[in-house]
Amino acid sequence: MGRALCGDKNGLKKGPWTPEEDKKLIDYIQKHGYGNWRTLPKNAGLQRCGKSCRLRWTNYLRPDIKRGRFSFEEEETIIQLHSILGNKWSAIAARLPGRTDNEIKNYWNTHIRKILLRMGIDPVTHTPRLDLLGLSSLHNQYLIQSFVNPELLHNVDQYQPLMQSNHCHAQVEETQTCSVPFYNEELQLVMEPNVNQFPSNFNDYVMPSILTEDYVPLPPQYNYYGSDYQTVMDPSIETSNFHPINSNQSLGLGSVVSTPSSSPAPLNSNSAYLNSSSTTEDETESYCTNILKFEIPDILDVNDFM
């Protein structure tokens, strides 16, 4: 099927929009509204394709767009929704008033994704990256036993349809990552670390050379969708089935990736951010601390997002 050309092959302009073009588009939409993007640029006197006009409007010119930094609530919402929806940016954006899918996608790729990786969490599966532990066969066996409760492992099978219908398909891209997302408390138990089996001093582990210096090893208490989770949700998200509980908890990294009592080594200390009024990279990263603690309520109907 032939596609409508969009670009200078049709004598149409590409690239950054000028203020004049923006004004034309805004004026036209204010007068006539938008509907037929195909004919809009011609009617508006723009040398652009409809696709470009739609993108410019929806991602930049729309009056209800909220610009500026993402708030903590927004960031947490993005992470939570991403754990459910995967890269369904438009679905995520639909629950973040004023934010566009493009903006969220960019923010994910440039900020959140990096932070999760730094914390040793696979940003695709939202699970610990066991591959980064560079497991030798011996360590592999040991760690699997430590992370996974074998008595519950058999339960994983029954969740396969749900997991496959979700973003878990992407796991093939991130090879050998932990493939057991926690969709509810029961499943969470599958990956509940067995603290007793874990070395008393996690930092005694010698991280393999494959690890970057940014890598932060996961302590045994790693609890992703912990059942004691408390979080902050944007109350404006009326369609969400998430239930805000309490916004008063500490957001320090330690509240999420707690260091074993016998190993006080800093993981990525950023506790100071709480006292800082400035908006720093550390503060941004701190937003991600809570993402490791949320649970997906049982009543959450994921199909709503699909």
Place this chain on the structure above:
DNA sequence: AAGAGTCTCAACCGCGATGAT
């Protein structure tokens, strides 16, 4: 100060979905 490297994000591209005929 300057060049290199890195980051950010607006914009583009290509594909699938959907609706009209």
Place this chain on the structure above:
DNA sequence: CATCATCGCGGTTGAGACTCT
């Protein structure tokens, strides 16, 4: 049912901004 036009989405790109050395 097949074809076509259009829309919307997700992945990717690249220019400019920023940071580092």
